[in-house]
Amino acid sequence: MTASAPTHLDSARGWVTASGAAIVVMAGFGTIYSFTAFANAMAEEFDTGLGPISIVFGITVFLYFGSALVSGRMYDRFGIAPLIVAGGLLFVGGLLATSQVTVLWHGYVLFGFGLGFGGGLFNAPLFALTAMWFAKYRAIAQGIVATGSGLGTMIYIPFAQWLLRTYDWRVGMRWLAVIAAVILVFGLLVIRQPPAMEMGDPRRHLSLVVRTSTFWQMGSSGVLFTIAVIGTIGLLIPFAINDGVPEIAAGLLGFTVGLSSIVGRLALTSLARPLGSVRLLKIAFAGLPVAYAIWFVTTRVGTLETKYGLLVAFAALLGVSYGGYVALLGDVTAHLFGLAGIGTLVGRFFFFAGTGALIGPPLLGFTRDVSGGITMPIVMVGVIALAGVFVLMPMTRHPLALPTYVGPPGSPPPPQSRPLVPAPAAQRPAPMVEAGSNGQRPERLVAAMAHPRSAALRDAPPQVFWPVADDGEPDGTGAVPPVTVADVARSN
Structure with missing residues (x-):
């Protein structure tokens, strides 16, 4: 008999969870990015x-x-609720403790570990969790979650500037701690773990994923992307002020980045089905060098009005590129590599992004201090962004033909090339599966194939099987999900 898609996919419960995740992500990103408003003080x-x-x-x-x-890894094992609790305590505690520091290096530990590690405990898992709630509308749902970071940038940076003018940076951090605590409690109430689905062997699948060039193309380009973007966001306001822009107007640049990133997230994810998430991810990345070219031009403009107009254009394009890239990353990961162990896999790509984020702000800050101006940092991040475009552009747009691939329910299997070494007899599927009562044609199960150039995959027996029509071509109706060895055993 044929398998049916899980009933929780694309459900109302999933949309509620995605919306709650977006609000929690907003609090995480917004609080951290508000640091740029406190930097000069x-x-x-x-x-x-x-x-x-x-x-x-x-x-x-x-x-x-x-x-x-x-x-x-912790999400794949324990689920989301323990991570929100533990991460939330560290996040709020780090803010309160940082507001009391009298030595700068204490901030490295308290703000860095509390907000960084604490927030990281729930940030990436929220993206992985959302991917498991959706099939047809996964890209849009991921865009909603990613919109949280845009809302955080748009709302929190001007709010932090207001707190700085009204109180000081210490009191401002305490207010942000209270707000974060309320939002995290709200997240615990509305975010739900999706029902478990058969995902095959995630550890074995991940061991094959990391041997592919596609994994390293995404990872290395992610490092270059965040060196440029996070370095820019972290120092955009002080750079603009040092370039002669009034403080309030400089803060509005952060608002522009946040607002345009929301536009990028929603616009690009809405186009993911007709145009493809991988293609749109590349387009989003390609916008970065153009944005930095506009920023460079601002350093050669004399009048403040023209300079500020170009800065707004730069911030808008930066936001669209940044927002679109972040929103599409989860969908691209699921599309290329499947859902097996997706929490761990998304975590690895976030680690690459974190490596770039560690390099970017100090690189731009010290370059600014040494060079005495902002021209050199702008040229540097522009070159870095261009290098990332060259790394990402050759990446395939098709799912990797891994023998352990488990795609989203209803999606087509990876392109087939040549058979693997035959699986043990106990794992071989029956040649025919009887059609269900829905009147569909009988289907036979065919093992997913490995890429012919991947010697590492040839000795791995297939773990996942896909339903195909009588003509031997994948069934594109979207009605039947991948069928596993366990499914075949149950059907017999």
């Missing part, structure tokens, strides 16, 4: 340049993304 109080202060932001974002290497 902290530099003055601790009598340092922007370089040492930017290390705090770099460590924080590195751990926020990089801790996903741990949190992804």
